[in-house]
Amino acid sequence: MVKEAIKTVNLSKKYGKTLVVNDLNLSISSGEIVGFLGLNGAGKTTTMRMLLGLIKPTSGECYIQGNKIDQYNVEVLNEIGYIIETPYSYPDLTVQENLEIVSTLRGIRNKDVIDWVTEKLKLDQYKDKQVKHLSLGNIARLGIAKAIIHKPEILILDEPTNGLDPFGVIEVRELLKELANNLGTTVLISSHKLEEISKVATRIVIIHEGRLIREVESKELDLYLExxxxxxxxxxxxxxxxxxxxxxxxxxxxxxxxxxxxxxxxxxxxxxxxxxxxxxxxxxxxxxxxxxxxxxxxxxxxxxxxxxxxxxx
Known part of the structure; x- marks a missing residue:
């Protein structure tokens, strides 16, 4: 039986009188790469923040690996890697130092993981460079490196390829496929680069004004295209x-x-x-x-x- 990695039940979030997420029900199985699509303001980032416990739902629940996300169950978040909007790093520290801080906070004892993740993200030659001197593309790579350094079971990525050149976008695409296929990593990814999403996602979810309006398996997408x-x-x-x-x-x-x-x-x-x-x-x-x-x-x-x-x- 396929394990359910991410689930929301009647999830809603209201700011004042504005309903940003409206009774959203998602079900994502382990190993899936789900493209989360919607216009700006559709509720994508708000949903991701609720999945990470960064904001509380107005109503409804979020579940990660079957465990409800709330203030009493924060340890489940150790299984998640994420990028929400702009990835933050310490600008005056080097790439190596930033990754060492993240690995320490994640409780990673094997320091070889830094070599692994910098190789994966093509950051080897920039290890000793201060973040403030990196290009936008390499800052984006560092953000992804920090998100996957602990080889999480779940990745929640909000516009992770912003700033990357076409070659970098392809590299990230192949990396996500590798993580899903080899490690069983579940990926929920939002992006405005829709053609890129079509090449990496196993399923497409479209939300509009906070509501889920369409779900389609990528292998069946061709049937729906005019x-x-x-x-x-x-x-x-x-x-x-x-x-x-x-x-x-x-x-x-x-x-x-x-x-x-x-x-x-x-x-x-x-x-x-x-x-x-x-x-x-x-x-x-x-x-x-x-x-x-x-x-x-x-x-x-x-x-x-x-x-x-x-x-x-």
Missing amino acids: KRLLVSGRNNKAMKEVLSAKGYQVNFKSDLENNSCYLELIDTKSVESSEEIATLLVNAGYPPKMLTVEKEDLENYFLRVLNDCNRGA
Whole structure:
């Protein structure tokens, strides 16, 4: 049976009259990497803070490894590594000194763990450098190093790749996969880099105005992404007439940036029978110059889900 690592039950948080988190129920199994998505102010950081016991819920409960988070059960937090908003380090101390402080506070006796974590985060050459002289990217790496130095069972990461260049983002992605696959680490991660989330998460959770509005397994995400067939040739008007005569729903579209026009077919039949459409047009004397299936990415899917929610769909 898969162990439940993170759970919230009817979790809510109110500031004055503003309901920031609204009756949120999450269930995350051990070893999952869950992408936690939402607009600014959706309640992501507030939820993470409640999971860490940094703020108290107005109502509802949070559970880590089956243990309720409250003032009487703080030892469960030793199983968590986290970054919430901007990771803090002592600027006048070196990378090595910062990590030594964290390892001491975490009760880590094996000092080899510092070598392990600096190697993982590519911080070896900066060990003796004061944090205030690090680049933003390396400050971000140090924040992640501090979060994983004790090899926690659970990682809660709020925008952990801010400041990292594309290569650094890829490294963090591979590190999270390694921790989940090899150590069984559970990861709850929020990020505005949605395409990156789609490459690392095993499940996507979307919240809006404090409410959970969509959950989807990453392996099933493709089923929910909209697809369209784009076609163009020398005579788009004639091609449209040929396709319409065969029962296809065809729309004219303009690409103002490239000063071009094309035909768009969005029904499932068209997307799944692109070869038949190509044959039909060739036989009619209008061979397509372009015929491609374009698939929605996670960012556009996310925005579509929010728009549907706002329209009450």
